[in-house]
Amino acid sequence: MGYGSLANPSYRPRCVDKSIDEALSVFGGALIRGPKYCGKTWSGRNHANSEATLMPTEQNPSPLGVFAAAPSLALRGESPHLIDEWQELPLLWDMARSAIDQTGKERKFILTGSSTPRHHKPSHSGVGRIKRIDMRTMTLSESGESTCEVSLKALFKGESQVEGLSRGATPDDVAFIVVRGGWPAAIDVSPESARALPMSYIESFIEEDMHKVDERRRDKGKMARLMRSLARNAEQAATPKTLIRDMTAEDGATPLADETIDDYMDVLERTFILEKIGPWSPNVRSPLRINKKPKYHYTDPSLAAAVLGVTPDMLLGDFETFGFLFEGMCTRDLLVYAQAIGGRLYYYRDRDDLEIDAVIEASDGAWGGLEIKLGHNQVDKAAANLRRVRDKVVAAGGRPPSFLAVVEGLGTYAYTRQDGVHVAPIQTLCP
Secondary structure (H helix, E strand, C coil): CCCCCCCCCCCCCCCCHHHHHHHHHHCCEEEEECCCCCCHHHHHHHCCCEEEECCCCCCCCCHHHHHHHCHHHHHCCCCCEEEECHHHCCHHHHHHHHHHHHCCCCCCEEEEECCCCCCCCCCCCCCCCEEEEECCCCCCCCCCCCCCCEEHHHHHCCCCCCCEECCCCCHHHHHHHHHHCCCHHHCCCCHHHCCHHHHHHHHHHHHHHHHHCCCCCCCHHHHHHHHHHHHHCCCCCCCHHHHHHHHHCCCCCCCCCHHHHHHHHHHHHHCCCEEEECECCCCCCCCCCECCCCEEEECCHHHHHHHHCCCHHHHHCCHHHHHHHHHHHHHHHHHHHHHHCCCEEEEEEECCCCEEEEEEECCCCCEEEEEEECCHHHHHHHHHHHHHHHHHHHHCCCCCCCEEEEEECCCCEEEECCCCCEEEEHHHEEC
């Protein structure tokens, strides 16, 4: 793994580091995109030898004006060169791609962005020159809160047994981690300060950031109601009709058009607050009737917790909400781990309402099914559900799974059951 001269000695390695190295080597450019404060700049600097930032700093309070007047200045520096928050001056995309192309990839660029501008359509997509890399907040393995004894890659290789000891998390521990989230700046905060960053994030988004995607003013009250509805329907395939009904149930709320929902959802996705998870189908010609609706997922569980206004203590008194937010945290980790091993994450639900929380599909078509449960008392039911899905898929002519696993929150040991289903606390997992 390469390290640039801007690398910080205290940098915590991230799962995307390998992808950044590969992108620079193969394509010449890497675009790291994801939520604000998830660590994109630090990861970019870890691989860069020079930097231009378009965000105001103490040393340069108005860099955008300078670079807008002379855009080529933003591209100057030793390769690999980092351009932080490139979307503030979208024409830099085409300029960086052109520089990579004209120099035979001798000029290498790392671009970071926490939103995707609507109003700019680059003249070139960047294919073959700039590789897009999705970055999320810190997983438990990246923050040092997982023992990393259970590897997804090993599960796909067909290891027959899983063994490992978690850190023995209590309900209080898990509630704190969920509400705190995986923000690098918040990893070492006190329980009293756990909510500060995500609460500030949501406030800043509603007051300012949602208008910046295309300079269009939106109704703050409507966006807040939509975000609450999405948080209440966390990790479920909610239709626009469900969201509208949920939003208009509040006293004094006016009905919303489908077009308004679509526009606001698009803004949430473009600012990497919301992520769409697609349904999984065993094979293209499968006779199984699969639910086609996507599932919407907050990119960090703390954002959903902040929108709902819940504290760790409140979660301990409401295990249903606790379970949904815990599932969101596990989904984030599994998304990162799947990406790190070249796979993709989906969910499964068929027309008979048989479902599992997560399916990870490898690049060769191999798949693993996972159920996510907060408490150990739910493992038997989850394992039986996984076996039913496996049997149904195989009976329909689909490929058998490489593994089936229950990911839990409050367990102590990772082990393999007699029926072959693995059980692993989230604090034992890694790519």
